[in-house]
Amino acid sequence: MKHSFIDEYSDLDSLIHRLDPRVKLVTLVASLLFIISTRPTSFVTFVLYGILIFILIGLSKIPIGFIFKRSLVIIPFVLIIAIFIPFFKKGQVAGSYSFGSVHLTVTYEGLMVFWNVLVKAYLSILCMILLATSTKFSNLLKAFENMKCPKLMTMILSFMHRYIYVLVDEMMRMKRAKDSRTVGGKRWFHVKALSHMVGVLFIRAYERGERVYLAMCSRGFSGQIRTLQDFKLNKTDFCFLLTMAMLLIAIRTIRR
Amino acid sequence: MAKKVIEIKGLNYSYPAGAEALKNINLDIYEGESLRIIGPNGAGKSTLLLHLNGILSGNSHIRVLDLEVEERNLPRIRSKVALVFQDPDDQLFMPTVFDDVAFGPVNMDLDKEKVRHLVKKALEAVGMQDALNRSSHHLSFGEKKRISIATVLSMEPEVLILDEPSSNLDPKARQHLIDLLKRFRLTKIIAGHDLELILEICDRVAVLDGGAIVADGDTKAILSNKSLMELHNLEVPLSLKLK
Ligand SMILES: Nc1ncnc2c1ncn2[C@@H]1O[C@H](COP(=O)(O)OP(=O)(O)OP(=O)(O)O)[C@@H](O)[C@H]1O
Ligand SMILES: [Mg+2]
Numbered sequence: 001m002k003h004s005f006i007d008e009y010s011d012l013d014s015l016i017h018r019l020d021p022r023v024k025l026v027t028l029v030a031s032l033l034f035i036i037s038t039r040p041t042s043f044v045t046f047v048l049y050g051i052l053i054f055i056l057i058g059l060s061k062i063p064i065g066f067i068f069k070r071s072l073v074i075i076p077f078v079l080i081i082a083i084f085i086p087f088f089k090k091g092q093v094a095g096s097y098s099f100g101s102v103h104l105t106v107t108y109e110g111l112m113v114f115w116n117v118l119v120k121a122y123l124s125i126l127c128m129i130l131l132a133t134s135t136k137f138s139n140l141l142k143a144f145e146n147m148k149c150p151k152l153m154t155m156i157l158s159f160m161h162r163y164i165y166v167l168v169d170e171m172m173r174m175k176r177a178k179d180s181r182t183v184g185g186k187r188w189f190h191v192k193a194l195s196h197m198v199g200v201l202f203i204r205a206y207e208r209g210e211r212v213y214l215a216m217c218s219r220g221f222s223g224q225i226r227t228l229q230d231f232k233l234n235k236t237d238f239c240f241l242l243t244m245a246m247l248l249i250a251i252r253t254i255r256r
Numbered sequence: 257m258a259k260k261v262i263e264i265k266g267l268n269y270s271y272p273a274g275a276e277a278l279k280n281i282n283l284d285i286y287e288g289e290s291l292r293i294i295g296p297n298g299a300g301k302s303t304l305l306l307h308l309n310g311i312l313s314g315n316s317h318i319r320v321l322d323l324e325v326e327e328r329n330l331p332r333i334r335s336k337v338a339l340v341f342q343d344p345d346d347q348l349f350m351p352t353v354f355d356d357v358a359f360g361p362v363n364m365d366l367d368k369e370k371v372r373h374l375v376k377k378a379l380e381a382v383g384m385q386d387a388l389n390r391s392s393h394h395l396s397f398g399e400k401k402r403i404s405i406a407t408v409l410s411m412e413p414e415v416l417i418l419d420e421p422s423s424n425l426d427p428k429a430r431q432h433l434i435d436l437l438k439r440f441r442l443t444k445i446i447a448g449h450d451l452e453l454i455l456e457i458c459d460r461v462a463v464l465d466g467g468a469i470v471a472d473g474d475t476k477a478i479l480s481n482k483s484l485m486e487l488h489n490l491e492v493p494l495s496l497k498l499k
């Protein structure tokens with residue numbers, strides 16, 4: 001079965017893909033800090049950050065449509081949270097509406113905060129998607145590990161990433177087996193069968209966990225997963241890091 | 257007489273939840289031998305294999321490479337006795353092929369260059385050197401099987417233990433596996449039902465049924481013994497029938 005949708009573009013060959021994942025991680029954190037701490041009124045700054053991000057996306061050769069599609073998955077959550085802000089923030093009234101007995105007033109201050117949350121969230125999301133789609137998950141984890149992220153967390157994520165495909169496969173196979181044996185039947189019956197399947201899936205996952213542990217022990221596992229890490233910073237990495245740092249600072253100071 | 261690699265005396269084992277899985281097993285395996293363990297489903301083949309590197313331990317006396325199988329010898333034993341599990345998704349648990357094949361050597365505290373060299377050699381031995389940086393979950397089943405074998409070859413073991421290596425393989429992948437196993441000179445213990453494969457690579461067969469060894473000896477003699485084979489839910493391989 002194909003699951004290429006999870007890391008579809010992580011094998012491309014581009015400047016961005018070739019960068020050391022640690023460099024990308026540091027750049028991401030720095031960019032997020034810069035974006036988040038920008039004053040809400042400096043529109044030009046936001047536009048410039050936007051342009052910078054799109055240049056990076058262009059360099060990475062990842063189709064821009066793909067990145068947009070990804071961002072559409074996340075942005076609704078931001079919207080749901082942010083949509084109420086304009087109504088609750090006190091300040092100069094921009095408009096008021098009443099639906100029956102409910103009075104809603106929108107304030108300029110509220111709109112400003114709303115715009116601020118939205119634009120910062122969107123720019124940050126774009127940055128994160130770019131990092132996630134241009135880096136192999138295993139490399140990303142190694143970078144986290146290398147930067148002293150708790151081992152336990154990277155280990156859990158690593159197993160999750162490895163076995164999510166296996167579990168999805170198992171679920172699909174079970175579902176097919178069920179579908180090919182259920183002809184008609186009440187909806188309630190299907191729900192019941194599904195709940196059994198989830199139970200079986202849980203037990204299978206548990207048993208697989210045991211077998212994987214035995215396989216690890218057979219190869220000398222002693223409580224710590226160790227991997228070879230040989231990230232080396234080269235010239236491109238340094239240049240990228242410096243350029244990005246300068247650009248971020250320059251954009252920030254452009255309109256004092 | 258060749259060196260004794262594995263010596264099992266009076267091994268009994270019951271799973272905590274279940275009935276007796278192994279009953280009074282006695283088995284000696286010599287250096288360079290290819291032993292095949294056959295038997296119907298649930299005979300206890302996998303259970304027996306798990307004893308050989310100390311994953312399970314019953315009340316018995318097992319010696320592996322002149323080491324008693326017990327807690328303090330386990331690291332040494334496990335670096336010498338390589339066990340490949342039946343399901344490659346259990347065997348390959350790291351994100352990339354490289355990390356998986358390097359897992360054993362890294363745990364053996366070898367230095368970086370040595371690890372890299374061993375990984376390369378192991379992948380070459382199974383003909384998968386191009387897969388170095390691929391993710392395990394994108395491989396085909398046959399490729400996963402081959403890499404599973406590489407994950408233990410990289411530890412340079414003296415004994416190779418395989419559980420059903422040829423199940424679910426297509427004919428070409430299976431033939432490739434057989435050729436691969438033929439080339440390895442180390443002591444091999446293989447469990448499974450694929451009888452044609454035994455004929456090609458194994459010189460000795462042990463038949464396991466109901467947790468006990470019911471026959472042990474020369475491959476051709478045992479496999480062509482029709483009444484013995486049918487008694488234990490097995491069949492005489494076609495190629496021997498035709499002769
Ligand atoms: N984890 C377990 N807990 C309890 N009983 C088990 C467990 N694993 C296996 N058994 C039982 O032990 C017996 C031997 O099982 P084993 O897996 O060794 O058989 P096998 O010869 O490898 O069979 P197959 O050819 O199907 O792989 C079976 O009766 C099985 O039901
Ligand atoms: Mg088995």
